[in-house]
Amino acid sequence: MKTSIFQLTLILLGGLVLLFIIAPLLGMFFKTSPSDLFQTSQDPEVIRSVWLTLWTSMAATLFFAIGAIPLAYLLARKKFRMKQLVLGIINLPIVIPHSAAGIAILGFVSRNTPVGKAASLAGFDFVSTPAGIALAMAFVSLPFLINAAMDGFAAVPVRLENAGLNLGASPSRVFFSISLPLAGRSILTGLVLMFARGMSEFGAVVIVAYHPMITPVLIFERFGAFGLSYARPVAVLFILVSLAVFILLRLLTKDKIHAKN
Amino acid sequence: MLRIDRLSVEMGEFSLQDISLNVDKGDYFVVLGVSGAGKSLLLETIAGIVRPSGGCIFLNEEDITHKKIQSRGVGLVYQDHALFPHLSVAGNIAYSLKGRYPERKASGQITLQLAERMSIQHLLHRKPGTLSGGERQRVALARTLALNPSVLLLDEPLASLDVQMKKDLRRLLRKINQDGMTILHVTHDYEEAITLGQKVAVLNEGKIIQAGSITEVFQHPRHTFTASFIGIKNFYSAQLLPPDTLAPNGLSRVKVSPEISFLMEDQGFSGEGFIILGAEDIILSHSRPDTSARNNFHGTIQEISRGIKGFEVCIDIGVPVHAVITQDALTDLQLREGNEIWVSFKASALRSIAG
Known part of the structure; x- marks a missing residue:
């Protein structure tokens, strides 16, 4: 009897939290008519912003993965002084306000900084460009990839890597043929999380690049200029797109994992 | 062949001290010791995975003490086999052939020959996770033999196998040795030493306390540990x-x-x-x-x-x-x-x- 009351309490409390997440989303869906949603999906500005959001987040994820995955491997395998400090730095973007992150990035890449000047000389600019958007997205979403990949590499037994070396393979071959495939599941999860987090970023992006508008900025802009009823269909549409992309990526990565096993 | 000269290894609070061994070509050499005696550490040091703090390791008269793991030419078979779980049995066996045999056909032929020698040709497409302990051990042996090492290092190869599997694997190890492979085998089981070894060294608390032929060591234990460890003289x-x-x-x-x-x-x-x-x-x-x-x-x-x-x-x-x-x-x-x-x-x- 005691157990069932306890379980009921758990279910009730858990249910309240779930309701807290679902209720506003459902409310938003029910308040948006299908015709509004259809019209919004035909709006060129909305379509442009959704594509921009998707490709900049994907580009940021893939570009930064080139450095983030080796970094995760080093952190999982090597012991060095100040390692805890490095781990803390990696997780910093999670805890600082994203608007503050945006200010920091802008201060780093704006046209009067060495990085900005160098980029200008190369015919390139970060402020108010897709490159700046990708940079802001990467800044706030990188910890998700690094942490997931680090957990993945840490779970690969060092013995297997040593066995590879003992079989005459070079360290790079061991990395690509043993460590990377065995940590693959965690890395793919990290990539999906980084992409999803980047796609939903607003605070850092709005400071680095108000224009061109990614969808979260467009929602904010429509809300400020026209009110809730104009912003809501865009928000609903973006949530649907995000969900579809997220589910698709999970399915794709799941298939890869199954094929590997 | 394999000569270990006054080797010392520090590993936290444990250390291997002043280890000297001489394994001749074609020998089946057994290192006998209880758990925690430093047997696996000794093999990992010979394989180059652990760096020694002193002493030298010579293989075919070449000093390999500080040589890279991947170019030592010693094959280590881990106690838990350390098979690559994401690769098939064939992929595991062929791992060391890649690079040495760029042609897939040649690599495939060698893989098949080794699989036949280990009687695992029917398992080539299976993943290691689906194999029994004895089958995994045979795959690990085939994978290491594909490297064509100068010496085969075996870490407790018969541990956790049932009686019949042990018997089959003992026969296989003896055959590998008879085919000319030099073997250094570490175990805690004196029966393995008796049935497989030609020479034996007894390792206790990081030191070799006696080495010699099986008969010498078992009939004339020179140390109380050897006598109590082997427990028998007759x-x-x-x-x-x-x-x-x-x-x-x-x-x-x-x-x-x-x-x-x-x-x-x-x-x-x-x-x-x-x-x-x-x-x-x-x-x-x-x-x-x-x-x-x-x-x-x-x-x-x-x-x-x-x-x-x-x-x-x-x-x-x-x-x-x-x-x-x-x-x-x-x-x-x-x-x-x-x-x-x-x-x-x-x-x-x-x-x-x-x-």
């Missing part, structure tokens, strides 16, 4: 004789020297093998005993020494026999070195180990 290579009309029902006769044969119950082998006789199972008396014991021999006391469990009496009955007796028994029987004595033990006191 072990003999033996030959099962054809059924004997004089032997009582259910008993077999085994020859341990040209003149001496024992009657025993246990027939754990056919042809040739080893037998063990517990030193506590031997009864000493001044006249031929009138008991049910089937083995009675007349001999001369060679040596009496104080042992861990009492006094150890070594009697020559044509082969050396070691008996353990109490202080009271020693006093009552008034035993002296050079005395003649009767040695008796039951047929059931003999235990066989397949060769």
Whole structure:
């Protein structure tokens, strides 16, 4: 009897939290008519912003993965002084306000900084460009990839890597043929999380690049200029797109994992 | 072939100290020691996975002490096999062939040959996770042999296998050695050392306390640890004789020297093998005993020494026999070195180990 009351309490409390997440989303869906949603999906500005959001987040994820995955491997395998400090730095973007992150990035890449000047000389600019958007997205979403990949590499037994070396393979071959495939599941999860987090970023992006508008900025802009009823269909549409992309990526990565096993 | 010269390794609070070994080409060398003696650490140091703090390792007269793991030419088979779980059995075996045999066909042929040699050709497309312990061990052996190493290092290869698998794998290891592969095998099991090794070294708390031929080490342990670890001194290579009309029902006769044969119950082998006789199972008396014991021999006391469990009496009955007796028994029987004595033990006191 005691157990069932306890379980009921758990279910009730858990249910309240779930309701807290679902209720506003459902409310938003029910308040948006299908015709509004259809019209919004035909709006060129909305379509442009959704594509921009998707490709900049994907580009940021893939570009930064080139450095983030080796970094995760080093952190999982090597012991060095100040390692805890490095781990803390990696997780910093999670805890600082994203608007503050945006200010920091802008201060780093704006046209009067060495990085900005160098980029200008190369015919390139970060402020108010897709490159700046990708940079802001990467800044706030990188910890998700690094942490997931680090957990993945840490779970690969060092013995297997040593066995590879003992079989005459070079360290790079061991990395690509043993460590990377065995940590693959965690890395793919990290990539999906980084992409999803980047796609939903607003605070850092709005400071680095108000224009061109990614969808979260467009929602904010429509809300400020026209009110809730104009912003809501865009928000609903973006949530649907995000969900579809997220589910698709999970399915794709799941298939890869199954094929590997 | 493989020469280890005053090797020292520091690993936290544990260390290997002053290890010297000499493994000749074609040897089957067994390092015997209890868990935590440093056996695996020794193999990992030879393989280059752990850096030594002192001493040298020579392979074919080349100093490989500080050589990279991947270019040492020693093959290590881990106790837990360390197979790559994401690769098939074929992928595992062919791992070391990639690069050396760029042509897929040649690599495939070698993989198949090794799989046939290990009797795992039907498993080539399976993943390691679906294999039994014995099958995984064979895959690990095939994978390491594909490297064509100068010496094969085996870390407890028969641990956690059932009796039949152990027997099959022992036969396979012996065959690999007979085909010319030099093997350095570490184990905690003295039966493995007896049945497989030509030479043995006993490792205790990071030090080699005795090394030599199996017979030397087992019959003349120079250290109390060796004696207590192996627990037996009376072990003999033996030959099962054809059924004997004089032997009582259910008993077999085994020859341990040209003149001496024992009657025993246990027939754990056919042809040739080893037998063990517990030193506590031997009864000493001044006249031929009138008991049910089937083995009675007349001999001369060679040596009496104080042992861990009492006094150890070594009697020559044509082969050396070691008996353990109490202080009271020693006093009552008034035993002296050079005395003649009767040695008796039951047929059931003999235990066989397949060769």
